[in-house]
Amino acid sequence: MTPVLAALLLIAVVGGPFASLVGPFPRRRTSIALGFLFGCVVVATILLSLTLLSIRWSRTSVLLPLFIMLALAIVFTHSARVAHETPAQSGQPAGPWPRIFDCGTLLVLLGYFLYATATAPWNWDFWAIWGLKGRAFWETRGIDWSFLTRPDNSFVQPAYPPLIPLLFDFIATLAGRWTDRYLGLLNFAFGVALLVIVRDFLDEEIGPFYAALSTLGLTTCCLTDWIGLAEGGFISLSMTGLLLMRRALAARSRRLLLASAVLLGFAAVTKQEGISLIIATGLALLTTPWGRTLPVIRDFTLSAIPSVTWAIIGLVHHLSNDVFFAADAGRRFVTHLHHPESLLQPMLADGDARLSLWVLAAVAFALAGPRFVRSERFLLIALPCQVAFFIGAYLISTMDLAWHIATSWGRVTEQVNAPLLYLACVALATTLGQEKLTDAGSAETISLSDR
Amino acid sequence: MATVPVSLKLRRILAAIVYVFLLVGAYYPGYLRFLLMNHAAMARHYEGLPDETAPDYPRFLDEVRNRTPAGSSIAIVFPARQWDRLYRYAYIRASYKLAGRRVVPLIKPAGGKAPGRIREADYLALFSTRLDHEPPPLWSGYRGQLIRARR
Numbered sequence: 001m002t003p004v005l006a007a008l009l010l011i012a013v014v015g016g017p018f019a020s021l022v023g024p025f026p027r028r029r030t031s032i033a034l035g036f037l038f039g040c041v042v043v044a045t046i047l048l049s050l051t052l053l054s055i056r057w058s059r060t061s062v063l064l065p066l067f068i069m070l071a072l073a074i075v076f077t078h079s080a081r082v083a084h085e086t087p088a089q090s091g092q093p094a095g096p097w098p099r100i101f102d103c104g105t106l107l108v109l110l111g112y113f114l115y116a117t118a119t120a121p122w123n124w125d126f127w128a129i130w131g132l133k134g135r136a137f138w139e140t141r142g143i144d145w146s147f148l149t150r151p152d153n154s155f156v157q158p159a160y161p162p163l164i165p166l167l168f169d170f171i172a173t174l175a176g177r178w179t180d181r182y183l184g185l186l187n188f189a190f191g192v193a194l195l196v197i198v199r200d201f202l203d204e205e206i207g208p209f210y211a212a213l214s215t216l217g218l219t220t221c222c223l224t225d226w227i228g229l230a231e232g233g234f235i236s237l238s239m240t241g242l243l244l245m246r247r248a249l250a251a252r253s254r255r256l257l258l259a260s261a262v263l264l265g266f267a268a269v270t271k272q273e274g275i276s277l278i279i280a281t282g283l284a285l286l287t288t289p290w291g292r293t294l295p296v297i298r299d300f301t302l303s304a305i306p307s308v309t310w311a312i313i314g315l316v317h318h319l320s321n322d323v324f325f326a327a328d329a330g331r332r333f334v335t336h337l338h339h340p341e342s343l344l345q346p347m348l349a350d351g352d353a354r355l356s357l358w359v360l361a362a363v364a365f366a367l368a369g370p371r372f373v374r375s376e377r378f379l380l381i382a383l384p385c386q387v388a389f390f391i392g393a394y395l396i397s398t399m400d401l402a403w404h405i406a407t408s409w410g411r412v413t414e415q416v417n418a419p420l421l422y423l424a425c426v427a428l429a430t431t432l433g434q435e436k437l438t439d440a441g442s443a444e445t446i447s448l449s450d451r
Numbered sequence: 452m453a454t455v456p457v458s459l460k461l462r463r464i465l466a467a468i469v470y471v472f473l474l475v476g477a478y479y480p481g482y483l484r485f486l487l488m489n490h491a492a493m494a495r496h497y498e499g500l501p502d503e504t505a506p507d508y509p510r511f512l513d514e515v516r517n518r519t520p521a522g523s524s525i526a527i528v529f530p531a532r533q534w535d536r537l538y539r540y541a542y543i544r545a546s547y548k549l550a551g552r553r554v555v556p557l558i559k560p561a562g563g564k565a566p567g568r569i570r571e572a573d574y575l576a577l578f579s580t581r582l583d584h585e586p587p588p589l590w591s592g593y594r595g596q597l598i599r600a601r602r
Contacts, residue, residue: 111482114490119498127501127547139521139551152556155543178550217474220482360473367466421477428473431466 001117003175004182008036008189010174011167014066015039017073022244022259025200033196034259036189037240040233041266042069044166048143052313056141062173094208101212105195108219112191116184121228129156130229131180134168138178145317158319161269161310164230180228187232191223194236198222198422201243210429218425221418224411230271231411237267238277239419242379245281249378252290254299261303268307273390273412278303280385284378291378329396336395343394346402352410357417361424368427379423383416501544504537508578511593512548515576518590518597524553526572526600530580534560545576572600 015038019031046065047057055061121131133156136147148158167186172178198218202211222239224231241263248256264281268274285291285300313319336343348355365373365380373380390412397404485493502509519525527545531537538558546554555572559565569575575582578595588596 107486108482111485114485114488114493115482118485118490118494122497122500124501128543132543132547132550135547135550150553152554153546155539155560156546213474217477220479221477223482225481354476357473357476360469360476363469364466364473367462367469417477421473424473425470428466428470432463432470 001182001185003179004171004185007171007174008185010066011039011043011170011189012036013039014042014070014073017070017077018042018259020077022256026204027200029196030200033193034240036193037237037263040163040167040237041262042066043170044163044266044269047166047169048162051142054142057138057169057173058141059173059176062170098208098212101216102199104216105199105212105219108216108223109188109192109195112223113188116188116227117182118184120180121183123226123228125226126228129160130164131168131183132156133160133162134165134172135178135180137165138169138172148319149317154320159314161230161271161274161307163266163270164233167233184227187224187227190232190236194222194239194418195219197240197243198418201247202422202425205426206429206433210425210432214422214425214429218418218421221414221421224414226411231414234267234271234274235415235418237263237270238274238415239422241267242281242382242419243422245285246376246378249285249288249290254295257296257299258302261300265303265306268303269310273386273415275307276389276393277382277386277415278307280382280389283385284382287377287381332397333392333395336401342401343391343405346405347409350406350409352413354413354417357421361420364424364427364431367431369431372427372430376423376427379419383420386416387413504540505578507593507595508541508544509548511578511595512545512576514590514592515574515595515597516549516552519549519552519574521551522553523573524555524571525549525574525576526555526557526569528557528575528577528580528582530578531558532564534558534562541578569600574598575600 012032012035015035016031017035018038018041019034022034023031025031043066046062046069050057050061050065121127126132133148136144140147143162147153148156164186168180168183171183171186195215195218199211199215202214205211206214222235224235226232241260244256244260244263247253248260264274264278266274268278281303282300285296290296291300365376390409394401394405499506515525525545527538527541529538529541531541534542534556538556539560542554542556542558553571555568557565557568574589575598576595577585577598581596582598585596586598588598590597
């Protein structure tokens with residue numbers, strides 16, 4: 001377990017200076033959590049760059065650029081840091097309840113830790129895709145293009161984004177050997193990072209009582225069952241990216257916008273759904289006045305760089321992606337559209353998708369009123385757009401539709417459930433904390449309003 | 452569309468009800484259960500999940516890995532007639548356990564056997580099956596044998 005913990009700690013340290021550009025935050029733990037996510041970005045970039053430069057991964061070849069980057073980041077962030085005051089913690093009297101709710105969250109996290117580290121990741125997709133790639137790359141100390149392009153290995157989905165296998169390889173590089181026993185700790189770290197960010201961002205918006213209670217309720221939405229797969233990393237990177245974008249819009253902050261673009265960009269090299277999330281985010285951004293300004297559009301475009309780079313690399317190395325992009329996608333789209341029941345039945349039958357939560361969230365937004373809905377239109381447009389992309393992907397899937405939906409719908413809806421329920425909690429807490437009815441019939445006290 | 456005036460009090464009551472349902476609905480108590488479970492039994496359960504159909508197979512592959520050099524090619528002989536049944540599991544499991552070696556399938560994913568591909572292999576890994584006129588194994592155990600291929 002020690003090498004994995006050391007690798008995770010190093011990742012958080014490396015990302016620290018980048019997180020400090022996003023902050024400051026009332027609590028140091030928020031910066032550490034963000035630092036972990038940015039550290040994953042840095043580590044994956046270094047490993048990919050070394051492969052492109054034909055340099056074999058070793059402790060020296062990986063750690064040297066890592067420490068150089070850390071030193072440069074410290075110097076740069078020190079000089080670039082804007083002199084802003086650390087925002088005060090929520091001024092509401094806390095009382096004992098937030099601590100009690102937080103203890104509940106910690107107990108769930110402890111249970112998740114036991115689950116994630118019970119044994120080596122056991123899911124089929126770990127040893128057929130994510131873990132297999134990591135192990136195959138580790139054997140050659142770099143991304144093994146010949147492994148990815150062998151026709152016998154098409155089952156590994158060669159063009160899938162590489163961030164998670166690269167993080168496995170970072171751990172193996174530090175350990176000096178491939179060991180999958182404690183790779184579940186990576187899922188745990190992603191979950192903890194996201195929960196810390198959710199808890200602290202909610203605290204700033206709705207106060208400690210509702211923040212602690214909402215975080216307890218959202219805990220299991222932020223922790224994925226899929227140990228060893230890319231879901232945990234994707235949910236953490238994408239949700240944090242969305243929450244930072246929401247704050248960027250509220251504060252009209254290009255600093256937060258850039259941070260969000262980086263995280264969303266690397267979410268797209270964690271899972272393919274990240275590409276559609278960038279498009280959905282871009283569309284939602286365009287519905288806000290600030291989001292339509294040229295500098296914002298230009299900065300947000302940076303989020304496409306990681307996935308475009310990976311796509312170009314994939315084209316150069318002839319990596320195939322036969323799930324969606326086969327030649328007769330148009331015909332499949334039309335065929336499936338003519339039989340909507342083949343799509344809707346398995347989607348509605350999948351209890352894991354927890355679609356009832358979407359209905360409750362809709363009621364929460366209705367209760368918060370039109371002003372809240374208008375002010376939160378960014379997430380309220382981005383998330384349904386992302387769901388529409390999921391459905392579009394099913395419509396052109398080359399796989400058996402019922403099987404494809406049964407094996408993925410519950411999993412991909414997890415990606416939108418967490419940010420949707422976050423917003424629903426903000427809506428409900430705002431309504432509950434409302435002291436008088438406004439003429440617009442909506443909440444008066446929205447921390448992140450006036451967009 | 453006509454708007455129905457709703458008093459703030461009623462709206463707050465509704466919000467409280469929705470909040471409770473939302474938090475309870477979003478909450479999955481499964482992870483708390485793990486705190487009370489026997490951890491050794493839990494580890495055994497999850498460890499065995501991928502190989503329920505062939506519990507000895509991963510240990511057999513580990514031994515094959517220990518006895519074959521990196522870069523060698525190994526054909527997987529497994530008691531399965533179709534790709535979609537057991538052979539898919541056998542081939543993909545071997546690809547993970549034998550990473551760094553080239554794993555050669557003897558059944559085509561599209562269907563049908565590919566016995567001719569045995570010529571691509573340096574070694575044959577036979578699990579729970581035997582070949583006619585097979586040479587003496589380099590090693591045998593866990594219901595399997597490792598044989599050097601005749602090329």
